Amino acid sequence: MANYTAFTAEHAVDYIKKLTESELSSVFTPNAELSAYEFGDGNLNLVFRVTDQHNNSVILKQALPYARCVGESWPLSLDRARIEADVLINHGSLCPEHTVAILHHNAELALTVLEDLGHLQILRGAQINAEQFPKLASHVAQYLSRTGFYNSDFYLSADDKKAKVSQFINPDLCKITEDLFFTDPYIEHERNHFPAELNSSVQHIRNNNALKLAAAKLKARFLSCPQTLLHGDMHSGSIFVDNNTTKMIDPEFGFFGPVGFDIGSFMGNLLLNYCAQNGRIAELAKRRHYQTHLLTCLQDCYSQFEEQWLNLASNETTDVSFANRAFTEDYLKSVLHDAIGYCGAELIRRTIGLAHVADIDGIENEQARLAVQQQTLVLGEQLMLNATSCENKDEFFTLLISLLN
């Protein structure tokens, strides 16, 4: 990375200009008058929009050699830009409908040029405003079942799978999850933050040995269960949407891990928004209506994910040992257990860990916000504790509804 330099907007314009006659010729003409601005709200990268005089545009994303939110104190390998590009290529080939298109990658500069999805909304912002997206559930289900299945032992040869596991070894970004998701919330750590009013709830969590055991087991599987190539960061800020379109972005946390992690994270973010609406939508009927939509979205997504995996397994399994309905059902039961557990862990870590969500932190009324945080902690705890007692998705949905009422 000897030639690495962090870009300014001018760098971005110059760089894109050179690609207008090659990889970006379908977006820009050679005489394009380009301008650029940086608008990244993430913590790890610079993100530029580069636009011409006809409003054609691309996104130039460049990895920074440290985590921006914690200053330069948490160094991160620039190799994650290579991993993100490789995940986008892999997932893009398996599910182009729901993966942002990658137009160019430069490993030395740790930068990637992507299609501009600026005409879409980021799901988190839209859900904060209680917007509904009728196709979200089925699109996410399709993305996760296709990318999950085709990178699993059901489909890949053992040879190819081992090579891919090695290709996507991602220690720096995994460490962020290992620490922030599974470790910090359950111990005293300076990276945690939460209001003093939550102290007793947090103590309750840290004194709950069964819960800490559940967290440790989820962490152990995150570390040593390379079932498939995950997106690795499936929160509502990684999803662009409108009524007809759903696109996943930012898979720089991608690695081979447990299938249930991505869908658990996604469900966790739906539930964070569900709880947040208790502090956002004052009118009961309106709130119930939107929360019912969120719950339906979660149920539809999980049901379709499972159904599509079963279908793929019936038709596309290459390993004779796994071409067996009973095996697939057993496998999916363990995916369900993982998904419920990771969903619960997401609720807890987004409430008391380092990285919160705007759904909750943006609630202006402090008492309302605290009530939501209490709810996410209890919900997360109960999901983690009861995950493995759910025999099937319907028992999970029943559990969830009982916890939300």
Added chain:
Amino acid sequence: MANYTAFTAEHAVDYIKKLTESELSSVFTPNAELSAYEFGDGNLNLVFRVTDQHNNSVILKQALPYARCVGESWPLSLDRARIEADVLINHGSLCPEHTVAILHHNAELALTVLEDLGHLQILRGAQINAEQFPKLASHVAQYLSRTGFYNSDFYLSADDKKAKVSQFINPDLCKITEDLFFTDPYIEHERNHFPAELNSSVQHIRNNNALKLAAAKLKARFLSCPQTLLHGDMHSGSIFVDNNTTKMIDPEFGFFGPVGFDIGSFMGNLLLNYCAQNGRIAELAKRRHYQTHLLTCLQDCYSQFEEQWLNLASNETTDVSFANRAFTEDYLKSVLHDAIGYCGAELIRRTIGLAHVADIDGIENEQARLAVQQQTLVLGEQLMLNATSCENKDEFFTLLISLLN
């Protein structure tokens, strides 16, 4: 590997001669008069003993680019010699008492020079002769608990673990196990071989959906559960012994896999010998005596393995999430389930798959041999089917005794 050439005895002498003034100066003097002969009985390698006029000696082991037993039709990467050397270095640093010492490695020639253990016996031959080794159980327990624990998530940093997982990706040798251990016995395959008299037992196995499900689950964990750096081939032919010494050799199948695989394979080989003695030792009291020794060896080994892992976990766990007795016990319960399952699978595949054991195949009386083979099939099947119903090692031992009576 441009300079690779398969060695003759002359090559071996010339090669060792050049090392007498450097890496092998502690074994040979520069004026050593060396001679060599090849005596490998394995299927994948050439093995030479190189000896001087004072009877000092070393072993020179060279990987062949194909599996010898199936001609040149099953090509194997010579990289396995690098993996074997790396496993010996890793395990040798963690448990030098029970790992053969590596003196030199040449990656290009895929060869390794090892201490000569010719003064010891290979366990399989000794157990065929009903010999007893009072320290075998505790030595194997020590080897597996130390190498297992110190390469697991209990001890390694996530960073270091991921790097090691990548270092030990071993597709060619793993594929042999994936096919021969978990796939072939449960389908019709030309690699299987067994006498026609076993046809109905084999059909019974192939019609047993619960058993095939168990085999598929064990295979899935073999593929996607990198808990620790395994030896990978812990059968009785990989262990040198005398009354005071136990040394593991030949870890070329090493890779990061489920902890239970190695100890399950070892227990499977004890039980293969146990059953074989029904066709070998005519005198009942003598046979019972030796079989009781084997069973005690199995129980002692498993008990000490578990106890030592618990002790290591109490004292040496580096990850705060896993420094928890309940977590360790839960982890070891799943290791037990795996170990019982792999043990059962070893019994079946050594009876009807490609690679048999001399313990059984060497029984001269055909009816006696067939009876033993029937027994190993039923025992293997019952262990695989009941593995996960054992709550702890004592329930496993009870199950085992009930199946052997």
